[in-house]
Amino acid sequence: MATLQLKQVVKEFGDARVIKGVDLEVHDREFVVFVGPSGCGKSTLLRMIAGLESTSSGDIVIDGERINEVAPADRGLAMVFQSYALYPHMTVEDNMGFSLRLAGVAKAQRREKVLAAARILQLEPLLDRKPKALSGGQRQRVAIGRAIVRNPSIFLFDEPLSNLDAALRVKMRIELARLHDELDATMIYVTHDQIEAMTMADKIVVLQNGLVEQVGSPMELYHHPRNLFVAGFIGSPK
Numbered sequence: 001m002a003t004l005q006l007k008q009v010v011k012e013f014g015d016a017r018v019i020k021g022v023d024l025e026v027h028d029r030e031f032v033v034f035v036g037p038s039g040c041g042k043s044t045l046l047r048m049i050a051g052l053e054s055t056s057s058g059d060i061v062i063d064g065e066r067i068n069e070v071a072p073a074d075r076g077l078a079m080v081f082q083s084y085a086l087y088p089h090m091t092v093e094d095n096m097g098f099s100l101r102l103a104g105v106a107k108a109q110r111r112e113k114v115l116a117a118a119r120i121l122q123l124e125p126l127l128d129r130k131p132k133a134l135s136g137g138q139r140q141r142v143a144i145g146r147a148i149v150r151n152p153s154i155f156l157f158d159e160p161l162s163n164l165d166a167a168l169r170v171k172m173r174i175e176l177a178r179l180h181d182e183l184d185a186t187m188i189y190v191t192h193d194q195i196e197a198m199t200m201a202d203k204i205v206v207l208q209n210g211l212v213e214q215v216g217s218p219m220e221l222y223h224h225p226r227n228l229f230v231a232g233f234i235g236s237p238k
Ligand code: ADP
Pocket: 013, 016, 018, 036, 037, 038, 039, 040, 041, 042, 043, 044, 045
């Protein structure tokens, strides 16, 4: 079970208010996509949920508990970044197990969890390789594997496919949808790509300039955009 609520969440960097009072509910096992133009605040909002940025005001609530002051590692979530940030000197197996090692998980148990994740991601034959011997798509799968081993109830993805070529992006979209089914997890996925939003989301959150413009299913937003901004971004062209 993992539901997430944002209540009037605000983020200020100095004098700049970049998140201006966001309210949002994410249900258990939902695949929610944050979409909006560059600079609208998608990454900042995701980083606040992850605990990598503090919240200037408002509440972040997971399963009924206010977590504003809970450390990132204790929030039950895992984040996958756009730049895979794999350790170049470590094998795939060690990269995937690294956070478990930091958490003091014993070697045998680490290996078990890494193998289970590698099976799901079809990385088993690559466990002994170093990142430089992997393709872009394989590296991104390792980055996702690093999140899976922690068994999070919420996955946060920040534009995870934007470094991949178009064909691979399509393939990875399908893999992520399969993962979402298999892992029974809540997923929040940030993108500026309308096609990703339309094809992957149960629910789309359209952001502009630090505010939520509209929330709805892909079809709702497509057929009933609330305003010209949403229409221009994902609505029907009429
Ligand atoms: P997006 O991910 O939608 O492209 P971001 O969340 O990265 O947007 O940025 C939203 C706004 O906040 C931008 O105007 C950006 O310049 C600003 N911003 C992000 N991080 C910082 C920071 N650490 N200090 C100051 N301003 C920031």
